[in-house]
Each structure stands twice: as C-alpha cells, then as structure tokens.
Amino acid sequence: MNTSFNWKIAGAAGEGIKKAGLIFAKTCFKHGLSVHGYTEYPSLIRGGHNTFQIHASSADVVAPGFQLDVLVDIHGQAKDIHKAEITQQTVILADNLPLSDLVKQAGGSAKMKNMAALGASCFLLGLSLDKLNQTLAEVFAKKGDEIIQANHKVTQAGYNFAQKNFKNQAKPPIKANGENKDKVFLTGNQALSYGAIAGGMKLYAAYPMTPATSILHTLAAKAKSANITVRHAEDEIGTANMAIGAGFAGVRSMVATSGGGFSLMTEALGLAGITETPLVIVNVMRPGPASGMPTWSSQGDLLYVIHASQDEFPRIVLTPGDPQECFQLSKLAQNLAEKYQLPVIILTDKYLGESYFTINKPASKHQNQRYGLADTKTLKNDNPFPRYQDTDTGISPRSLPGQLGGVHLCNSYEHNQLGYATEDSAERIQQVNKRAKKIPQILKDPDFIKPILYGPKTASQTLISWGSNKSVVLQALKSLKSTNFIHFPLVWPFPAQAFQTLIKGSQKLITLECNSTAQLNQLITQQTGLQIKDKLLKYDGRPFFPEEIVSKLS
Amino acid sequence: MKRATTIKPTWCPGCGNFAILGAINQALDKLKLEPHQVTFVYDVGCSSNMADFAYAYGFHGLHGRALPAAAGIKLANFKLPVVAIIGDGGCYGEGLNHFVTLARGNHDILVISHNNYLYSLTTGQMSPTTKKGHQTPSTPEGSIEEPFNPLANAIINHATFVARGFAGNIPHLTNLLNQALNHKGFALLDVLQPCVTYNKDLTYDWYRKNIYDINKQGHDPKDKKKALELAYQTDKLPIGVFFQEQKPAYHEQVSNFSDTPLAQQDISNIDISSLL
Numbered sequence: 001m002n003t004s005f006n007w008k009i010a011g012a013a014g015e016g017i018k019k020a021g022l023i024f025a026k027t028c029f030k031h032g033l034s035v036h037g038y039t040e041y042p043s044l045i046r047g048g049h050n051t052f053q054i055h056a057s058s059a060d061v062v063a064p065g066f067q068l069d070v071l072v073d074i075h076g077q078a079k080d081i082h083k084a085e086i087t088q089q090t091v092i093l094a095d096n097l098p099l100s101d102l103v104k105q106a107g108g109s110a111k112m113k114n115m116a117a118l119g120a121s122c123f124l125l126g127l128s129l130d131k132l133n134q135t136l137a138e139v140f141a142k143k144g145d146e147i148i149q150a151n152h153k154v155t156q157a158g159y160n161f162a163q164k165n166f167k168n169q170a171k172p173p174i175k176a177n178g179e180n181k182d183k184v185f186l187t188g189n190q191a192l193s194y195g196a197i198a199g200g201m202k203l204y205a206a207y208p209m210t211p212a213t214s215i216l217h218t219l220a221a222k223a224k225s226a227n228i229t230v231r232h233a234e235d236e237i238g239t240a241n242m243a244i245g246a247g248f249a250g251v252r253s254m255v256a257t258s259g260g261g262f263s264l265m266t267e268a269l270g271l272a273g274i275t276e277t278p279l280v281i282v283n284v285m286r287p288g289p290a291s292g293m294p295t296w297s298s299q300g301d302l303l304y305v306i307h308a309s310q311d312e313f314p315r316i317v318l319t320p321g322d323p324q325e326c327f328q329l330s331k332l333a334q335n336l337a338e339k340y341q342l343p344v345i346i347l348t349d350k351y352l353g354e355s356y357f358t359i360n361k362p363a364s365k366h367q368n369q370r371y372g373l374a375d376t377k378t379l380k381n382d383n384p385f386p387r388y389q390d391t392d393t394g395i396s397p398r399s400l401p402g403q404l405g406g407v408h409l410c411n412s413y414e415h416n417q418l419g420y421a422t423e424d425s426a427e428r429i430q431q432v433n434k435r436a437k438k439i440p441q442i443l444k445d446p447d448f449i450k451p452i453l454y455g456p457k458t459a460s461q462t463l464i465s466w467g468s469n470k471s472v473v474l475q476a477l478k479s480l481k482s483t484n485f486i487h488f489p490l491v492w493p494f495p496a497q498a499f500q501t502l503i504k505g506s507q508k509l510i511t512l513e514c515n516s517t518a519q520l521n522q523l524i525t526q527q528t529g530l531q532i533k534d535k536l537l538k539y540d541g542r543p544f545f546p547e548e549i550v551s552k553l554s
Numbered sequence: 555m556k557r558a559t560t561i562k563p564t565w566c567p568g569c570g571n572f573a574i575l576g577a578i579n580q581a582l583d584k585l586k587l588e589p590h591q592v593t594f595v596y597d598v599g600c601s602s603n604m605a606d607f608a609y610a611y612g613f614h615g616l617h618g619r620a621l622p623a624a625a626g627i628k629l630a631n632f633k634l635p636v637v638a639i640i641g642d643g644g645c646y647g648e649g650l651n652h653f654v655t656l657a658r659g660n661h662d663i664l665v666i667s668h669n670n671y672l673y674s675l676t677t678g679q680m681s682p683t684t685k686k687g688h689q690t691p692s693t694p695e696g697s698i699e700e701p702f703n704p705l706a707n708a709i710i711n712h713a714t715f716v717a718r719g720f721a722g723n724i725p726h727l728t729n730l731l732n733q734a735l736n737h738k739g740f741a742l743l744d745v746l747q748p749c750v751t752y753n754k755d756l757t758y759d760w761y762r763k764n765i766y767d768i769n770k771q772g773h774d775p776k777d778k779k780k781a782l783e784l785a786y787q788t789d790k791l792p793i794g795v796f797f798q799e800q801k802p803a804y805h806e807q808v809s810n811f812s813d814t815p816l817a818q819q820d821i822s823n824i825d826i827s828s829l830l
Contacts, residue, residue, distance in 0.1 A: 184830055194829050200821030203629060224809040225828050229629055229816060231808075234655035238622040241615060241652075245595070245626025248613050249634070250817040253626070271616055364827035381590055382556050384609070400817060401593040401611040401627065402634050409605055409612040412598075420561060420606045421614075 003174060004057030005125055006065035009117065010082065011074030014046040019139075020114035021052020024121065025356055027135045028056040029185045031127060032176030037356030038064040040542075043210065043294040049081060058177050062322065062357065062471035066547040069171060070124055072117045074099070091124055091169045093117060097161065106157040108150050115151050119158025124166060126173025129159050184361045188352035188468070191323035191359070192282065193218040195330030196254050197226045198366040201280070203246045203253040205231045205239035210294045211350035212256045212284040236261035240268035240281065247277040248410050250373070250400040252334045256282035259301050260290065266308045269343050273313030275410045276388070276396070276435065278337035278344075280330075285349040287541045296541030297350035299467055299514035303523065305345050306492045314438045316344045317492035318449070321470025323357045325489055331366065332447065339371040339445075340438050341395060347491075349514070351543040352468035372398050379405030384418045390430055394437030439493050448490070450498040455484030458505035461553065464532070465512040466491055466520050468543065473512065475546035480553055488520065494527040510534040510553070514543065555583055561606045570721030570747030571601050574668060575608065577724050578637075581731035582610075592635050595624040597649070599641035600675045601668035601747070618648025625652075625661040625804070631817040632662065632805045635735060642669040646682040646702045657713040660739045662803035666731075667704060667742065670749035671756055678752030688755075705785035708742040709778065709797050715741035716781065716797040720765055721748060722758045726793065733795060739803050746791065761791070769794040 007024065011017045018039055025037040033056040042048040055065040068085045071078060073094035079086070086092070097120055099113040108115070115136070122129050132155055137148045162170075186194075193215050196204070206216040216232065223230045233239045236257050243253035257265065262283045272279040283305055287298040306317055316336055320326045326348065333344040374397035376385060387408040389396045396417075399406020409419035414431060416422045442448060454474060459482045463473055466488035473485050486502050488495075503509060509532045511521040516539040525531050536552060538544055557579040565571045582592060589610045596602035598617035605614040611634075615623045624638045645653055645667045656663065672690065673679045679692035682702035689696050708716045715737040719727040727745065734741040746765070748758050768784055773794065775781065781797035805811060 194826055197829065198824055198826050200824060202816040202819060202821070203626070205626075222829055226826070227810045227812075227819070229805075229808045229810055231629070233622070234651045237619065238652050238655065241619040241622035242626035242629070244615075245613065245623035246630040246816070247626075248623070249593075249627045249630035251630035252821065253630075267616055268619070271619075275613075361830060362826065364825055364830075366824045366826065368821045368824065370821075381588060384559065400631075402590060402631060402817075404588075404590050407589045407609065407611055409614060411605065411612075411614045412616055413614060419612075420559065421603075 003059060004055065004061060004065070005069040005171060005174065006053065006055050006067060007070045007121060007125065008051055008053035008068050008082065008085070009072040009074065009114070010049065010051040010078035012046070013041065013044055013048050013050050015074050016111060016114040017050040017074065018052050020118055021054065023132070023135050023139050024118050025054050026139070026185060027127060027132045028054060029180055029358060030131045030135060032179045033057060033174065034059065034061045034358045035185060035356065036061045036064060036358070039354060041295050049077065056174070058174050063475040063546050066545045070121055072121060074113060074117065091166070093120055102157045102161055103154055106153040108154040112151055112154040115154045116158035119155035120162035120166070123159050123162035124170050126171060129155060180358070182361050183358050185356055185358050186323055187214065187354055187356055188320070188323045188326045188348055189214040189284065189354065190218050191326040192330040192346065192348065194362065195327035196280070196334060197222070197228060198327070198362070199331035199334030200252045200368040201228060201254050201334050202251045203229050203243060205233045205242045205253070205255055207233055207236050207239055207257065207261060209258045209261045211286055211353050212258050212282060214354065215256045215282065236264040237268065240265040240279070241271070244268060244272050244275070244277050244279055247272070247279050248275070248401070252278065252338060254280040254282065256284065258284050258286050259288045259292070262301070262305065262308070270309035270311065270313065271412050272343040273309065273315065274414070275412055276341040277410065278341055280333045280337050280344050280346065282346045282348070284353040285347065287539070293541045295350065297514065297543050298539065298541065299349055300539070301347065302466070302491065302515070302519040305347055312432070313435050314340070314342050314442070315492065316340070316342065316442060316490070318344065318346045318490050319467040320346065320348060320352070320489055321467060321487050322352070322359070324359045326352065327362050329449070329489060332449070335368065335371070336447070340442060341372060341398065342438060347467060349468050357471070374399045374406060376403055376405030381405055381407065384408050386417045387419045388415055388417045388431060388434070390417060390434045393441050394434045395441070442493055443495070448495070450495050451486050451488045451502055453484060453486050453502050456482070457484070459484040459507070461508045461510060462486060462503060462506035463510050463512055464520070469512055469514065472544045472546055473549060476549040479546070479550045483553065491520065491523065494523060496527050499524070500528060508534065510536060512536040512544065512549070514538050556589060556609050557582065559607055559609050563607045564603060565600065566751045568750040569600070570670065570749070571604065571668060573721040573724055574601070574666070574727065574745055574747065575604055577727040577731055580724070580728045581735060584728070584732055585735055587635065592637065593627055595620045595627065595636060595638045597638070597640035597644035599644055601641045602639050604639055618644045619652070620644060621649055621652040621656050621663070621665065624663045625656050628662050629805055629816065631815040633815055635664070637664045637666060639666055640668070642667060642671065642683045642704070643673045643681045646704055654707065654711045657708055657711040657740045657742070659804040660712065660714055660801055662739055662805060664734050664741045664743065667744045668747045669704065669744050670747045670753055672749055672752050674749045674752050703785060704742065704744045705796055706782055709782050709785055713742050714739035714799050714801050717742070717795045718744045718746065718791070718793045720746045720761055720793050722761055726767065730795065737798065739801055746793070765791045765793050767794050768792040768796070
C-alpha cells in the first residue's frame with residue numbers, strides 16, 4: 001500500500017509555479033498528511049525553469065523524494081530536465097492536459113493554468129477538491145471573492161478532465177493518521193524568525209539578500225503584532241552596526257544575510273567581539289564566492305564564520321538541522337548572546353531556509369531571563385563604571401545608557417577595565433584572557449547544545465554531519481542497515497568531549513556535508529586529532545537526496 | 555557637573571577639537587544633562603579620541619560606522635539624546651551611505667562632524683572635503699576629486715537640521731549645539747575645525763577672515779532654497795543654522811512605536827500564538 005507520494009510542478013518564472021506548489025502543499029497539509037515542500041528556481045523574475053516539489057506521507061516526512069509519482073510540466077521542458085526522476089509509474093501532466101483550453105472553457109484567465117493543473121493533480125492523488133478550493137480561498141483572501149470563484153471554476157475543470165481521461169492512472173489515495181492540529185507547516189526561515197521573537201528580540205535590521213530575504217519579509221509582516229522594530233537598512237554594514245548599537249543600549253537584536261552580506265558584516269562581528277556586545281547574526285548560505293548561485297544551497301561557510309574577522313575573540317556558531325531546531329536555537333541564540341556578551345552566529349542554508357516542513361507547533365508562551373545587567377543603585381554618578389572588570393567567568397556586569405551610576409565607555413579599541421583605550425602590555429593581556437575565559441564557561445553551560453546521536457548506539461557505520469543535512473540523513477537512515485548518525489547543531493566552541501564520547505561505539509566514520517573540502521571533517525581533525533578518511537560531499541547547489549545517500553552507503 | 559575623565563586629552567596644542575569639546579560641555583550644562591543622560595557615539599579619528607576624555611555614556615565604534623550605531627541606540631531607547639562625534643573622513647567618506655540614508659529617515663541623532671578637511675589621525679591625507687588640487691601625502695601632485703559638500707548633501711537628503719559652526723567661536727558654536735540638541739530629527743552640525751599640524755592653509759586666521767554669520771544677516775532657516783544656495787557658497791563660508799524643519803522622527807514612525815522604549819520593554823513572558 002502506498003504511504004507517500006512525490007509530486008512536482010515545473011515551469012517558467014512568472015507561471016505561478018511556487019504559488020501553485022505552496023497551495024498544493026497546504027492542501028496536502030489540510031488532509032492531515034506530513035508534507036515537505038522543496039523549491040528550485042533561478043535568480044530571475046521571468047523565464048528560466050522553476051520547480052516546486054512535494055513529498056507527502058501519512059508518516060513523518062522530512063526531506064524531498066527523488067522519484068516522482070506526478071510531474072506537472074507547465075512549459076513542456078520538464079520531462080527532459082527531470083528525466084532521471086521519472087519512472088514507468090510517473091504520471092506526467094503535459095500535452096495530455098490541455099491547460100489553455102480548460103482555462104478558457106472555464107472562463108478563467110491565462111494566469112490560471114497552474115490551478116487547472118492542481119485540480120487534475122487532486123484527482124490523480126485522491127485528494128479532496130474541496131480542500132484545494134478552501135486553501136486557495138485562504139491564500140487568495142485578499143484578492144476578493146470574484147477571483148477566488150474564477151479560480152474554483154478552473155480547478156473544477158482540471159479535476160473533471162482528469163476524472164474523464166486519467167481514470168486508469170489515478171494513484172490509490174493515502175489515508176492520513178490525524179488532522180495536523182498540533183502541527184504547523186513552515187520554512188526554516190519562518191521558524192527562525194518566530195524563535196527570535198520568542199527569545200525577546202526587539203530589533204531586526206536587514207538588507208535583502210537571497211536566501212535570507214524571507215526572514216525580513218516574515219518579521220516585517222509580523223512587526224506590529226509581535227511588537228518588534230524591523231528596519232530595512234542601507235547595507236549590511238549598517239544593519240550590523242545598528243544592531244550592535246541597540247545591543248549596547250540593552251535591546252536584543254538580530255541581523256540576517258547570506259555569505260556576501262556576512263562578508264560585509266565581518267568588521268562589525270569583531271566590533272561585537274571586542275566591545276562584548278550581544279549580537280545575533282544569521283547566515284543563510286548559498287553557493288559562492290562573491291555572487292555565486294543566489295537561489296541555491298551550500299554549506300561552504302562553516303570554517304569562514306568560525307574564523308571571520310581579524311584577531312581572536314569568543315563566539316558561538318549554531319547549525320540548526322530542521323525548522324524545529326531553527327526555532328529552538330534562534331531563541332537560544334538571543335539568550336546566549338546576552339548571557340555571554342558576544343556574537344552568536346546561526347548558520348543555515350537555502351535548503352533549510354526556504355523549504356517547507358511539517359513540524360510540531362512550538363509552544364505559545366516563552367519565558368526569558370535577563371543576564372548580566374548591573375545594579376548601580378548604590379553607585380554615584382562621578383566615577384566610570386568598570387564595564388570590563390576582570391572576573392572569574394570573563395563576564396562583566398553591564399550597565400545600560402541612561403542608567404544612573406553606570407556611565408562607561410564601550411570601546412572598539414583595546415581597553416582597560418574601565419573601558420578606556422589602552423596599549424599597555426598587562427592590560428591587553430588581561431582583556432584578551434578575560435574574553436577567552438568565556439569559552440570554558442560556555443562548554444560547561446547546562447544550555448550548551450551537544451552533538452546528538454540518532455539510531456543504534458553501536459553500528460557498523462556512523463554518518464557525521466551538521467546543519468540542514470540532518471533531516472535528509474534521518475530520512476535515509478530508515479533504509480540503511482546498521483548505520484547511525486551524529487548531528488552537530490552547534491559547531492563552535494567545538495564540543496570535542498561530547499563528540500568523542502558519542503563515537504566510542506562506532507566502527508567506520510563517514511562525514512557528509514555540502515561543500516567541496518569537507519569543512520566539518522577538517523574541523524574535527526583540528527580539534528580532536530582524529531582523521532576521518534571517508535567523506536560524502538556535494539557542492540552543486542542542491543541538497544543531498546535521501547536516495548543518493550542510501551545508494552552510496554548500502 | 556563632571557564632564558571630564560582623568561585622562562588628559564592627546565590632541566595637538568591648538569587643535570580645534572579642544573574648543574568643540576568645550577562648547578559641547580557648555581551646551582550640556584545649559585541643558586542640565588547629567589553624564590548618564592547623554593550617549594556619545596564615536597567614530598575613529600582625532601575627534602573621536604574624545605571618547606577617553608569625556609565623562610558620559612559612550613560607544614567608540616568603527617571608522618565610518620558611528621552613525622548606524624547611533625541610530626541603533628536611538629531606536630533602542632528614544633529617550634536618550636544621542637550625539638555622534640565624527641570627522642569628515644568617517645562621515646562623508648567611509649560612512650557616506652549611512653549619512654545619506656539616516657538623514658533621509660530623519661533618525662533623531664545629532665551628528666557633529668569635525669571637519670578639518672583632512673585625514674589627520676593617519677597623518678594628513680586628503681579627505682572627501684579636501685579642496686581639489688590640494689597636495690597631501692596621498693596626493694603629492696594635488697588631489698583630483700572635487701570636494702564633497704556636506705551641507706548641500708544634508709539639505710537635499712532631507713536632514714531636518716543643518717548648521718555649520720566654527721571651532722574658533724565657542725559662544726556661537728555652543729548656541730548652535732543647544733539648538734541642535736533641542737531639535738528632534740536628523741541634525742548635522744558641520745564644524746570648521748583647524749588642524750594646526752597638517753592643514754597649514756585653513757588656519758584660525760584664514761577662517762576668521764572668510765566666515766560670516768548668516769543668521770545675523772537675517773537668513774530664515776525655513777527657506778530651503780536659500781539654504782541650499784548658501785551651502786554652495788565657497789568664496790566666503792557661511793556659518794549658522796542653514797535649514798530647519800519639524801517632521802516626525804524615524805522612531806516615531808515605526809509600526810510598534812509606543813511610550814515605552816524597546817530597551818525598557820519586558821521580555822520575560824512572550825506569547826507567540828498569534829504568529830503561528
């Protein structure tokens with residue numbers, strides 16, 4: 001019995017591919033199915049080749065599937081481009097589905113071809129046309145009843161045509177296990193945005209850059225209801241410096257970008273480091289360097305973000321693997337940045353940021369503690385507050401501008417304990433060491449995120465990876481014998497001890513990542529001395545597909 | 555009121571920065587602003603070394619980046635007067651995009667540009683305001699670019715307070731500072747600042763002979779066209795308030811603006827149910 005299906009729609013930019021895909025994905029979600037949506041598109045507004053594919057299942061589904069059950073080919077080129085994904089069982093909707101005629105007969109406009117295709121797809125996959133129409137009405141609510149009704153006629157026409165002509169090709173319907181009441185359907189970027197709000201972020205500044213832009217769109221749309229300030233700033237240098245200014249004044253702040261924008265923020269990253277100002281920077285990776293491949297996925301920035309900026313200072317690098325972790329770690333990042341007074345980098349990628357996942361609904365209510373804020377009530381206003389006082393933990397109490405008794409200088413120059421610039425040997429050494437003391441504190445923190453082992457404790461092969469590969473590997477694991485998997489949701493400071501404990505029961509280690517030089521693999525060697533010979537690497541801008549991993553490892 | 559730290563200023567004897575700091579302190583005294591009630595954001599340059607000498611909340615940032623940090627502080631806590639201490643290099647060179655954009659947004663910050671027409675902390679290279687043809691260590695045959703016009707650029711980019719002062723006239727400068735500190739919105743105060751070490755052409759005497767007070771001559775700061783005309787004048791240098799208008803500040807126009815600044819909002823319990 002079928003428990004899942006893979007559906008893909010493909011066409012040119014401007015043909016409503018993503019819109020149709022999203023409506024169909026939400027329709028599947030409404031049926032109570034677990035749904036994953038993955039989109040590929042070039043960096044242009046018209047033309048080219050766009051796809052949206054859905055993997056839907058009665059069981060939890062967390063990654064795209066490779067072999068298609070249905071391919072909707074809107075511009076007639078998809079059959080060739082996606083040859084490898086087509087099997088004898090694949091139903092292809094192309095010339096056999098006269099989209100233009102159907103739309104015309106239903107009284108619709110040429111733009112609605114994609115909706116006729118969705119109607120036909122509903123029939124082929126045993127999905128409810130009513131649920132499709134409900135979803136469509138929700139998505140098009142702002143467009144008004146007239147347009148919704150016109151679209152409903154077109155979906156009906158597509159459905160009727162398929163019923164008449166494709167009866168023998170219809171797939172057996174999949175029965176859902178529940179109603180998805182406790183689930184949400186969202187992207188990694190959306191989950192990360194909501195996590196930041198839950199973590200008390202009050203200021204978000206950004207300059208648009210694919211594939212991080214949807215964080216800006218999400219937060220800007222929710223600014224009023226979430227009571228946050230969102231600013232589309234002049235450039236990435238401006239966003240980062242603005243967020244640091246706000247952090248200095250006591251506001252939890254965040255900026256997000258991709259590698260190019262992160263490069264522009266690098267000097268500000270060091271500014272947050274030496275001034276010990278809380279800052280969260282999100283880098284949603286795409287292939288590079290320079291402009292690279294804007295709308296594709298990559299994990300090429302791992303070693304870069306760990307080392308970016310001149311000289312040495314502590315930082316934390318989080319690498320969430322799915323939207324659940326995007327939410328959780330984005331919230332945690334806000335707290336860690338304030339607790340340790342340092343920059344926290346969240347490293348995700350286009351695949352995780354822009355793909356849609358079905359996850360458990362995050363809790364509604366979130367508690368946040370404030371960290372390190374100095375009580376200066378008993379202090380007079382006549383002496384500088386020792387902002388950079390050397391302490392056992394390296395963390396010094398912080399007063400905020402406007403606070404009586406807390407007057408101090410927050411300084412990008414090397415400084416003494418009072419914050420004033422220094423070039424004195426002993427004071428320089430003291431401040432470098434003070435900042436460095438935070439690293440062992442972070443490693444001891446009960447909130448510290450350790451690598452996680454999935455699958456049996458001992459296995460004949462252990463896959464090791466980080467970030468967005470998590471969900472793909474978990475999907476692959478279901479088809480692999482005697483294989484377990486170690487996922488790093490945090491790579492810096494490197495959790496060497498926890499990792500070494502996890503691999504005690506492992507026989508053969510294999511690292512897997514989306515870059516060409518095996519950066520996590522290098523990091524493991526650098527931090528533990530362990531050399532891992534086997535590595536699976538992919539760097540064509542596409543994520544790994546579970547089937548690929550299975551075929552390479554079994 | 556305590557305005558100075560125990561650190562002795564390191565500016566050259568006769569540097570215009572002494573006078574500007576003196577005027578700033580007088581203006582703060584006049585407004586009865588205590589050290590904790592004002593926040594300075596410093597760029598990197600001679601003028602910004604004031605960070606170590608002034609007793610007040612301070613953020614000593616990166617070269618060219620004082621303005622976005624200042625705007626961030628203001629968005630975080632609009633109750634704080636935020637003053638950026640910056641030079642012509644940082645403000646009109648490395649940080650020009652910030653200057654133009656924050657002016658257009660009417661961010662409520664006071665930008666005091668210490669304009670000595672050179673990069674002096676790096677030993678006297680040409681700056682964006684250096685006159686064409688000026689010989690400096692980086693332009694030994696004379697600079698090729700035409701100079702940047704700070705006041706005209708501020709006016710056409712919608713700054714709501716635009717003024718020029720002179721470091722050699724402290725009472726006048728103090729008066730301008732008072733007006734600028736009382737202004738709500740983006741305020742540029744460009745200060746003609748003699749650099750006694752590297753700029754031998756633009757001396758105190760030269761300035762005294764070549765400046766005149768436009769407000770004494772009856773210029774109305776509401777007259778934007780006239781203000782722009784005055785900003786273009788280079789044979790003689792006008793000082794005073796060129797332009798001023800009242801418009802809502804950036805922070806008052808953000809969608810979640812409330813009486814409680816972001817920095818004072820409670821984040822201990824956050825309900826996200828409406829977002830999902």
